[in-house]
Amino acid sequence: MKGAWRAADIRAAEKTLMAKLPEGTLMQRAAAGLARRCAGLLQDRYGGVYGRTVLVLAGSGDNGGDAMYAGAALARRGADVRVIRLSDRIHGASYRALEAAGGRPLPGPPARIDLVIDGIVGIGGRGALRERAAEVVGEAAAATASDGGSPVVVAVDVPSGVDVDTGDVPDASAAVRADVTVTFGALKPAHVVGAAAVHSGLVDLVDIGLAEHLVTKPAVQVPDRTDIAGWWPSHGSTDDKYTRGVVGLATGSDNYPGAAVLSVAGALAGPTGYVRYAGTAAREIRERFPSVVCTDSVGSAGRAQAWVCGSGLGTDERAAAELRAVLAKPVPVILDADALTLLADGSMARPLREREAATVITPHDREFARIAGAEPGGDRVESALQLAAQMNAVVLLKGDRTIVAAPDGTAFANPTGSVALATAGTGDVLAGLLGSLLAAGLPAPHAALAAAYVHGLAGRVAAGSGPVVSPDVADALREAVVLATR
Numbered sequence: 001m002k003g004a005w006r007a008a009d010i011r012a013a014e015k016t017l018m019a020k021l022p023e024g025t026l027m028q029r030a031a032a033g034l035a036r037r038c039a040g041l042l043q044d045r046y047g048g049v050y051g052r053t054v055l056v057l058a059g060s061g062d063n064g065g066d067a068m069y070a071g072a073a074l075a076r077r078g079a080d081v082r083v084i085r086l087s088d089r090i091h092g093a094s095y096r097a098l099e100a101a102g103g104r105p106l107p108g109p110p111a112r113i114d115l116v117i118d119g120i121v122g123i124g125g126r127g128a129l130r131e132r133a134a135e136v137v138g139e140a141a142a143a144t145a146s147d148g149g150s151p152v153v154v155a156v157d158v159p160s161g162v163d164v165d166t167g168d169v170p171d172a173s174a175a176v177r178a179d180v181t182v183t184f185g186a187l188k189p190a191h192v193v194g195a196a197a198v199h200s201g202l203v204d205l206v207d208i209g210l211a212e213h214l215v216t217k218p219a220v221q222v223p224d225r226t227d228i229a230g231w232w233p234s235h236g237s238t239d240d241k242y243t244r245g246v247v248g249l250a251t252g253s254d255n256y257p258g259a260a261v262l263s264v265a266g267a268l269a270g271p272t273g274y275v276r277y278a279g280t281a282a283r284e285i286r287e288r289f290p291s292v293v294c295t296d297s298v299g300s301a302g303r304a305q306a307w308v309c310g311s312g313l314g315t316d317e318r319a320a321a322e323l324r325a326v327l328a329k330p331v332p333v334i335l336d337a338d339a340l341t342l343l344a345d346g347s348m349a350r351p352l353r354e355r356e357a358a359t360v361i362t363p364h365d366r367e368f369a370r371i372a373g374a375e376p377g378g379d380r381v382e383s384a385l386q387l388a389a390q391m392n393a394v395v396l397l398k399g400d401r402t403i404v405a406a407p408d409g410t411a412f413a414n415p416t417g418s419v420a421l422a423t424a425g426t427g428d429v430l431a432g433l434l435g436s437l438l439a440a441g442l443p444a445p446h447a448a449l450a451a452a453y454v455h456g457l458a459g460r461v462a463a464g465s466g467p468v469v470s471p472d473v474a475d476a477l478r479e480a481v482v483l484a485t486r
């Protein structure tokens, strides 16, 4: 699991480390790593460093210092390095090093640029880029590279114009869109959550010896494949259909039988050995999935180790009664879609509060607003954590980087999100898969993250064969499980 730390925690660790090192050492480490990555990108794209045009955008702080020292190293290897100073006050020693290596100042971006180094602001940045900086960033990105394409844009530490601590991008037109972000010491939330994660492009972490001095808990954690593989339940030779876990689904309605089909398809791709369906879509489910045991209500269904409730359930009296029946079960429960709408008027607050087993809620932003009173806003991690604490539930806040927040204050971000999932019905598939993982015994935060991870991969797998609809995501789940867990 990788952690991402806020700027204040990074600065505290840097302070401890810097006290042990000769002055300037950390910046030299950062700049050396940055120059190496830039040289690699120039090599891969244009076949070498020599003769390539590199534009350094330098702001007033140490971020500009990193960029100019790296520019100096590239100039020494024969690159034609130009620098635009975006402040009257810039890092002096690195500017002089760049000049000494042959770098030259320019008032504005040239027409031909092979690589842009964004050293405008790093972890000291506040808000959207100021007007002049935003203008220069736009002009540089619109320049032509020597191979006729757009220049490679490398952000130093974080793309300038994003909120480092929250991943918010206050104004997308006044923020750098990087192909690669070379960051130092540790990831920051901007690399892994919110719109800033998209602006970061590929994130490349340079070790400057900081990690062991980070004493605080990360603001957000990001699982990788080995975490998912380690959590995914495996079966032994003594297992049977019951010991693998039984998952129950109270989903679908006369109006939305498809939601039931999709949620059951999601559950069947998970690790449980037995799927029960309770609801009005029993006929559709029996036809599609003969292994699923169907009843018409939660009350008449047998036991399950976890229940999924809400996808396409509707919000009428029958739906409310089914939700109440699910909340009364002493097992983990996932509340999705219409179940969240039913929670909004507060009438379920008591049964929800009285639950002892885990509850997972899976809102998108508008559902989040129905329950919390307002959409998540710029700080999605903090918003999800607050709702998790308030409801004593694990919150899976859907988005390009889905966030999983636990009531104990721990937050995670899923790295596999895919735009392919932004289509009707994919949430039903996710809820079913998550139910299966909970029924198989995974702790709720791990179940939510593992489901989001595999679901994201399934979206990518499905997108490999063209435009995606939600049944394609359900069909791709098995391949995604194999990719994530083998």
Ligand SMILES: NC(=O)C1=CN([C@@H]2O[C@H](COP(=O)(O)OP(=O)(O)OC[C@H]3O[C@@H](n4cnc5c(N)ncnc54)[C@H](O)[C@@H]3O)[C@@H](O)[C@H]2O)[C@@H](O)CC1
Pocket: 014, 018, 026, 027, 028, 030, 031, 059, 060, 061, 062, 063, 064, 066, 120, 121, 122, 123, 124, 125, 126, 127, 128, 129, 130, 133, 156, 157, 158, 161, 184, 208
């Ligand atoms: N502190 C350290 O030990 C290290 C820091 N390093 C670099 O130093 C950076 C942090 O440096 P600083 O603390 O000097 O801060 P930054 O260089 O990130 O930026 C601070 C300056 O930017 C200006 N600024 C803030 N918001 C702006 C906006 N929206 N538009 C335009 N200008 C804006 C401020 O006036 C301030 O002077 C890191 O991100 C990293 O790149 C690295 O060299 C590694 C070691």
